[in-house]
Amino acid sequence: MPVLSKEEIEKFYEFCKKSINTEVASYLEACVRCGICAEACLFYMGVNVSGRIDPSLTPAYKADLLREIYKENYTLFGKLKKLLGFGVRISPEDLREQVKLVFYTCTNCDRCTKACPMGIDTPKLVSIVRGALTHAGLTPKDLANATNLSIEKGSPLGVDIPTFLQRLEFISEEYEVEVPINKKPSDYLYLPSSIELMKFPSSVAAAVKVLNRTGINWTMSTVAHEATNFGLFAQSKEVTREMLRRVLEGAKELGVSYIITPECGHAYQSMRFIAPNIFPKDWTFEVLNIVEFIDRMIDKGRISIKRKVLKERTTLHDSCQIGRRGGVLRESRRILKMLAEDFQDSVLIPEHNICCGGGGGVLVIGEADQYRQKAFISKMTLFDKVEAKTVVCYCANCMLALTKGNQELGRDYRFVSIVELVAEAMEGEE
Numbered sequence: 206m207p208v209l210s211k212e213e214i215e216k217f218y219e220f221c222k223k224s225i226n227t228e229v230a231s232y233l234e235a236c237v238r239c240g241i242c243a244e245a246c247l248f249y250m251g252v253n254v255s256g257r258i259d260p261s262l263t264p265a266y267k268a269d270l271l272r273e274i275y276k277e278n279y280t281l282f283g284k285l286k287k288l289l290g291f292g293v294r295i296s297p298e299d300l301r302e303q304v305k306l307v308f309y310t311c312t313n314c315d316r317c318t319k320a321c322p323m324g325i326d327t328p329k330l331v332s333i334v335r336g337a338l339t340h341a342g343l344t345p346k347d348l349a350n351a352t353n354l355s356i357e358k359g360s361p362l363g364v365d366i367p368t369f370l371q372r373l374e375f376i377s378e379e380y381e382v383e384v385p386i387n388k389k390p391s392d393y394l395y396l397p398s399s400i401e402l403m404k405f406p407s408s409v410a411a412a413v414k415v416l417n418r419t420g421i422n423w424t425m426s427t428v429a430h431e432a433t434n435f436g437l438f439a440q441s442k443e444v445t446r447e448m449l450r451r452v453l454e455g456a457k458e459l460g461v462s463y464i465i466t467p468e469c470g471h472a473y474q475s476m477r478f479i480a481p482n483i484f485p486k487d488w489t490f491e492v493l494n495i496v497e498f499i500d501r502m503i504d505k506g507r508i509s510i511k512r513k514v515l516k517e518r519t520t521l522h523d524s525c526q527i528g529r530r531g532g533v534l535r536e537s538r539r540i541l542k543m544l545a546e547d548f549q550d551s552v553l554i555p556e557h558n559i560c561c562g563g564g565g566g567v568l569v570i571g572e573a574d575q576y577r578q579k580a581f582i583s584k585m586t587l588f589d590k591v592e593a594k595t596v597v598c599y600c601a602n603c604m605l606a607l608t609k610g611n612q613e614l615g616r617d618y619r620f621v622s623i624v625e626l627v628a629e630a631m632e633g634e635e
């Protein structure tokens with residue numbers, strides 16, 4: 206991290222101060238230091254099982270500096286302390302620690318919120334600190350680069366429109382699927398993520414096969430061609446807004462009523478929950494994740510799938526942003542119970558599933574690798590518990606993070622996309 210000036214520290218402080226509204230103040234006041242959230246966090250658990258207790262990885266601790274800033278500005282005791290010369294002092298080391306706490310060791314998975322008896326939304330507090338660090342120019346380099354590429358080229362992987370079209374042409378030829386592009390008018394817009402386009406083209410081909418089979422009037426767009434939104438990871442309001450504005454422009458131009466988001470957790474979050482708040486008048490679309498869409502199409506009889514095609518013991522990895530935070534937990538289970546002969550859920554309550562360790566932008570941050578690898582240990586315990594080697598996923602970023610963890614720790618799980626499984630199992634598919 207570069208040498209920090211007084212101005213950067215000041216920017217961090219002011220951003221935090223301005224972000225404290227009644228909701229945030231209630232979270233900061235309500236923490237009773239019970240520590241229950243620690244055992245909910247995959248980073249805390251992962252470091253502990255690897256032999257070293259690190260109390261700084263407790264979710265509640267991530268909000269401590271923000272809490273100090275809150276007290277100093279909004280409580281009598283804090284104000285008095287400041288008057289007496291004992292105000293909050295922030296050193297460059299403090300900000301370095303904040304980068305570790307909110308960018309390297311938090312995926313915004315929300316598991317701690319579900320565990321907290323006071324209902325404290327730690328991801329919300331983490332997001333404020335991320336935003337303050339970004340405002341002060343302290344976004345981790347890898348994440349900042351990917352975020353800038355999103356704005357400049359249209360995608361964090363640098364997939365611009367010519368590359369997008371080339372990849373679709375490749376998918377069309379390689380997998381023998383017809384891909385409608387800019388078809389007007391259409392009812393449904395499907396957006397892939399650049400992770401899928403570049404690293405998992407078979408997943409995009411599978412989604413195309415399923416969409417074509419349903420008989421709906423759908424298309425892809427060269428204006429709205431990227432589902433990911435790195436503005437959320439860096440907590441840059443400008444980037445978040447701009448990426449969503451492009452989707453809005455593309456969707457409006459095509460006159461669609463529905464947007465189908467791909468196997469990508471935060472794409473669903475951004476379009477389903479954030480966009481309607483940024484564009485309350487214009488965002489008139491119904492947003493469906495591809496898993497929700499498939500479940501609906503099976504229910505309506507528009508696609509039918511062969512039963513029990515997956516013979517081996519299988520479990521499910523939930524995307525935190527689509528599942529726990531997005532509420533899409535039953536759909537994937539319904540589909541998997543049809544597809545798998547021996548499906549074993551690794552958690553009793555679906556909301557309790559553990560994150561892959563790479564969400565929230567953690568996967569792209571090189572400095573976070575050591576923490577992500579330990580967090581993967583927490584995840585593995587669930588796969589091992591049900592003795593499953595085949596793990597079905599519905600987020601490409603999760604697939605990437607799990608595959609990386611698998612290789613790094615020398616394990617032999619097989620990760621498969623639920624959409625690919627559905628495409629293969631559709632009646633009439635060879």
Ligand code: SF4
Pocket residue numbers: 245246247248263264310311312313314315316317318327328560
């Ligand atoms: S949101 Fe997830 S990763 Fe972040 S502190 Fe909470 S449990 Fe840990």
Ligand code: SF4
Pocket residue numbers: 235236237238239240241242243264265320321322323324325
């Ligand atoms: S579980 Fe909730 S109240 Fe307890 S320490 Fe964590 S954030 Fe605070």
